[in-house]
């Protein structure tokens with residue numbers, strides 16, 4: 001009788017991704033809590049999903065595209081690549097040549113394909129988004145976490161790269177640069193990118209620039225794509241998941257570097273055709289509505305960007321007021337980062353011995369604060385940091401209220417957040433209460 005099916009060893013090198021793991025943890029905590037008569041809500045700072053509705057032109061286009069049932073080219077349908085190239089040219093000043101664009105199953109899927117076809121070890125600035133390292137582990141690729149510092153706004157610097165290169169062999173490296181950054185909310189300036197690009201150029205480092213949050217940059221005119229400053233060596237990755245709130249559509253785009261563009265594309269097409277043939281054809285046709293010139297889409301992007309700014313700045317300020325916490329001020333994306341290291345001794349006294357346990361302590365009853373900490377951010381165990389996602393509110397309600405009456409002063413913005421995202425404000429107070437207990441030694445982690 002067959003009672004034990006053997007799995008490939010590399011599946012044990014990865015664990016459940018952060019969002020699902022935390023989802024399960026919250027569900028489990030709910031059960032535990034209800035068993036002691038607790039029906040308290042969770043402070044949902046863990047999930048990085050857009051709170052907004054799909055922009056109506058995109059949703060309507062998907063309905064119309066239902067009949068497009070044929071297989072498509074592995075690199076993506078030409079009309080979409082053309083629209084995406086035009087969109088990138090309009091918003092970021094990138095080359096409008098559709099031959100430089102490939103379509104893939106989300107940024108995550110594109111990264112996996114690129115890690116699979118590109119030679120070289122991976123450099124990951126830390127704290128990092130959870131997605132990169134598990135893919136490297138699964139593929140058996142070596143990666144190097146490079147710890148960044150609060151003093152540099154948790155941004156990788158050219159000096160960090162130079163000192164890394166001094167200690168490592170000369171070979172091709174793949175630098176993953178996430179801008180705007182998940183988890184810190186940092187945005188790299190053009191000068192910062194240029195000095196990183198100079199080192200990359202000199203040392204043949206390939207950049208995978210994950211710009212999935214680019215359009216959410218609060219001061220959008222200050223955003224520069226790495227594809228502009230280092231066109232020969234940068235893959236620019238983005239998609240519909242974040243700024244057009246369509247994570248489940250699984251549509252990502254990649255802008256290929258100038259150097260060896262054709263060769264890379266052939267590698268990509270071979271792998272895509274071998275593994276999944278093409279990204280769902282109706283989704284590709286629908287996506288054209290999101291990338292073509294369209295005032296409704298532009299208005300949607302502008303309003304949601306403003307709402308992210310109002311939420312991000314207001315909620316991060318609430319955290320800044322908690323004495324002893326070091327908090328980043330987000331400049332784009334859905335996140336900011338909090339450093340708990342000044343509480344390390346108190347936390348250890350309470351039995352919280354590493355950054356993974358910090359996440360568990362925060363979510364425990366009666367605190368109920370869901371965050372992402374520790375390994376998920378690639379942090380060393382003794383570095384107590386957490387990512388706060390500021391997207392836990394009813395986006396459509398906030399969107400409509402904002403459209404009817406925009407808050408016009410910082411006082412009105414604070415009132416807006418309190419009205420439309422009360423749980424995030426209360427969540428900051430919950431973190432403050434948690435830390436007060438920790439400082440007084442009244443919290444016991446078990």
Ligand SMILES: Cc1ncc(COP(=O)(O)O)c(C=O)c1O
Nearest residue numbers: 048106107108129182239241252
């Ligand atoms: C930095 C970063 N890159 C990529 C992704 C995944 O994007 P996609 O939905 O396009 O796969 C996420 C999603 O959370 C992210 O935060």
